Amino acid sequence: MYEGAVQDLIDELGRLPGVGPKSAQRIAFHLLAAESTDVGRLVAALQRVQAEVRFCVTCHNVAETEQCRICRDPRRTLDVICVVEEPKDVVAIERTREFKGRYHVLGGAISPIEGIGPDDLKVKELMTRLMDGQVTELIIATDPNLEGEATAAYLARLVGPLGLAVSRLASGLPVGGDLEYADEVTLGRAFEGRRRIDA
Amino acid sequence: MSTTPQALYRDEGIVLRTQKLGEADRIVTVLTRRTGKVRAVAKGVRRTKSKFGARLEPFSHVDLQLYTGRNLDIVSQAESIRSYGTEIVGDYRAYTAGTAVLETADRLTVEEKEPSLRMFLLVVGALRTLAEGVKPAPLVLDAFLLRAMSVAGWEPALGDCARCGEAGPHRHFSVPAGGTVCPSCRPTGSAMPSPVTIELLEALLSGDWGRAEASLGTNRREGSGLVAALLQWHLERGLRSLPLVDRT
Numbered sequence: 001m002y003e004g005a006v007q008d009l010i011d012e013l014g015r016l017p018g019v020g021p022k023s024a025q026r027i028a029f030h031l032l033a034a035e036s037t038d039v040g041r042l043v044a045a046l047q048r049v050q051a052e053v054r055f056c057v058t059c060h061n062v063a064e065t066e067q068c069r070i071c072r073d074p075r076r077t078l079d080v081i082c083v084v085e086e087p088k089d090v091v092a093i094e095r096t097r098e099f100k101g102r103y104h105v106l107g108g109a110i111s112p113i114e115g116i117g118p119d120d121l122k123v124k125e126l127m128t129r130l131m132d133g134q135v136t137e138l139i140i141a142t143d144p145n146l147e148g149e150a151t152a153a154y155l156a157r158l159v160g161p162l163g164l165a166v167s168r169l170a171s172g173l174p175v176g177g178d179l180e181y182a183d184e185v186t187l188g189r190a191f192e193g194r195r196r197i198d199a
Numbered sequence: 200m201s202t203t204p205q206a207l208y209r210d211e212g213i214v215l216r217t218q219k220l221g222e223a224d225r226i227v228t229v230l231t232r233r234t235g236k237v238r239a240v241a242k243g244v245r246r247t248k249s250k251f252g253a254r255l256e257p258f259s260h261v262d263l264q265l266y267t268g269r270n271l272d273i274v275s276q277a278e279s280i281r282s283y284g285t286e287i288v289g290d291y292r293a294y295t296a297g298t299a300v301l302e303t304a305d306r307l308t309v310e311e312k313e314p315s316l317r318m319f320l321l322v323v324g325a326l327r328t329l330a331e332g333v334k335p336a337p338l339v340l341d342a343f344l345l346r347a348m349s350v351a352g353w354e355p356a357l358g359d360c361a362r363c364g365e366a367g368p369h370r371h372f373s374v375p376a377g378g379t380v381c382p383s384c385r386p387t388g389s390a391m392p393s394p395v396t397i398e399l400l401e402a403l404l405s406g407d408w409g410r411a412e413a414s415l416g417t418n419r420r421e422g423s424g425l426v427a428a429l430l431q432w433h434l435e436r437g438l439r440s441l442p443l444v445d446r447t
Contacts, residue, residue: 018222112298112440113216113257146256149288157291174247183252184279 006032058129060105060122062087070094070102077101082139083126083155085109085148093141101139104129109147110154118154126155130162137165144171206267210234211280213322214259215305219245226271227255229263230304230322235313239265239272251277257301258284258326286330291445293329296340298440300325303344306434307351317350337419337446338411341426342403349404353377353433357401360384368394374428396421420446 001007006028014024031039055061056068063069070076070090080101084090090103106121129135140155142148152168159166172190173182182190212231220226223245229237244251254261254277264276287297304322308315325343328334348354356378358367369379373389379397380389396418402410403422414422423446431437 110443112295112443113302115439115443117443145253146258146284146288149284150291150294153289153294154291177248181250183254185253185256185282185285188285 055105059103060107060125061090061103075100078134079136080139081126081129081135081137082141084141085143085151089141089143099139101137106142106151109142109151111147121151123155123158127158130159130164135164137167139167139169141169144169207264207275208234208267209262209264210237211260211262212237213301213304213319213326214255214257214261215301215322216257217241217255223249225255227274228305229261230308230315230319231263232316232319233314235315236305236308236311237265237272238311239263239274240268241274241277253282253284254279256282256284258282258287258297260323260326283326283330286332287326290332290336292336292447293332295440295444296336297326297329299340299438299444300329300343302438302440303347303430306438307347315350318347321346321350334408334412337423337444338403338414340444341400341419341423342406342411344426344430345400345404348430348433351433353429355400355404355429356380357397357404368397370394372397372425374425374432377429390425392421392425393418396425400425 002010009028009031010021010024013019013027014021019027031042052064053062054064056063056071057066058071059068061068061070065072077100080099081104082093082099082101083104083106084093085106085108087105090105093099093103104122104126106123106126108116108121110116110118110121130138138155138159140152142151156166156168170193172186172193173179179187210231210233212229215228215230215236217228218226220240223243225241225244227239227241229239231237241251241255243249244255251274253259255274259282260280262278262280263274266273266275283297287293300322304318308318321343325339328339329336345355355361358379359365360367360369360381361373361376361378362380362384365381365384367379367381369381370391371380371382371385371389372378372392373380373386376384376386376389380386395414399411399414399418399422402408402414427441430441
């Protein structure tokens, strides 16, 4: 145990995800040895996150203004919405530079075992956005795991009567992988979703 | 055959649930055929290039090779026997019912590594039926819950009196007493469900699907309510997935 302030810092750091007691101690001593301007920047960043970050009123992504950067961007098309679970997923899809529409962040996936049902997600908000008549296509990009697939099945059933084009991200073999190491479920899906090569 | 796990052992089982651990690992809870409930770490399973891939998702029936660890075991190899998840997640009703099956199996097998073959077979049967999608998912769930309770030693009395054993049928139903009760044993506040509902529960418990599938919506709803009440009573803490079951 260290005295007062140092121990408090270690305890607080130790509460962060993935930080154990030893790592917390290492970070704390790194901060003690660091320049005061560096520490100042960290403190300012933490305070700004607390004070300024909120959720976009349209897509529920993290934002600094009422609407997020993507929803405000006039170059993004209005007719396609891509549904994702978390803000992290928006960043991942943005990195591909493949998608020019807008997003809708659900805030998780349906997981009855954790007590999370459709009412705990931004599903109603999605339905309101789809009702306005501008949207013609919905891309469901929830995680390719059990909860994500179930959420996709639920959304597809709910959106069905609206008559939109609904699609689900393809799943299959990872680029740069070996076929023999693929599991049966993934390989089966890759077969199901195979595409024709035009000669 | 000894059931004590060796340093390295092999068993087949159904993945009941997964929890994230650290950066890329998961703790998987598996109900195995010979060893009972096992909690094991699947290292690196959340990475896209993991050798386990989708094999260790809930609803998967897998053949596992495990190391005995100090606290948790470690999964060293996994092969799919059948993945019920693919079919179950495509149907939202089956998915919500299936999650309730898995949560119940997890909660009713309290001790880890205590063999429970009957529970294992019951879970496999329920998941197979849900995946086939021929029988109504809520009925499959209720049949599973009733049978799982009897495997756990809490078989509800559906004919004779739960207290004195007087031959039935009886009209009163008491959750704390554990089923139907005769007029002299009846505690205050016992319910009076329709006799048809009790017959439905009997059919579900005994596997008389012809009779169960001929039942009406009102009896099914009342039956589900009684089953849920009995289960919550025995488990003390309620199931999280049960209120989210889609019974439409």
